[in-house]
Structure formats: structure tokens, C-alpha cells
Amino acid sequence: MSREYNVAKTMTSNYSSVIGKKEPLPHPQNCKTECPYGYGRAFCFPCMAKIMSEHNAAKKAAASNA
Numbered sequence: 001m002s003r004e005y006n007v008a009k010t011m012t013s014n015y016s017s018v019i020g021k022k023e024p025l026p027h028p029q030n031c032k033t034e035c036p037y038g039y040g041r042a043f044c045f046p047c048m049a050k051i052m053s054e055h056n057a058a059k060k061a062a063a064s065n066a
Contacts, residue, residue: 028035028044035044 028047031044031047035047
């Protein structure tokens with residue numbers, strides 16, 4: 001790419017500021033796929049319950065093996 005192309009591209013790009021715009025809705029970060037529960041919340045409780053039950057089962061298995 002030429003310098004002129006890069007300068008022209010930079011001068012004509014329409015970048016917008018995030019100042020003054022609404023904050024995006026938080027969505028669950030603990031789900032592997034997009035989850036219908038929990039929009040507006042940081043955690044999805046049905047998926048979190050599943051994760052915690054798996055964690056507790058693994059913890060019990062490790063305790064019984066030791």
C-alpha cells in the first residue's frame with residue numbers, strides 16, 4: 001500500500017466516539033455459548049449452578065481418592 005492510500009484512508013474513515021453513548025448491556029461471561037438468561041447481569045445463574053455442581057463433584061472425588 002502506498003503512503004497516499006493510507007493517508008487518504010485515514011482522512012476519510014468515519015470513527016465515532018463512545019463518549020455520550022449508552023453503555024452496552026452486560027451479558028453472562030460464564031457461559032460457553034450465548035445464553036438467554038442473565039442479560040443485564042454479569043452471571044447466568046442456571047449455568048453457574050451447573051458449573052458449581054461439577055466443581056463440587058470433582059472436589060468430592062479428589063477428597064475420596066486422597
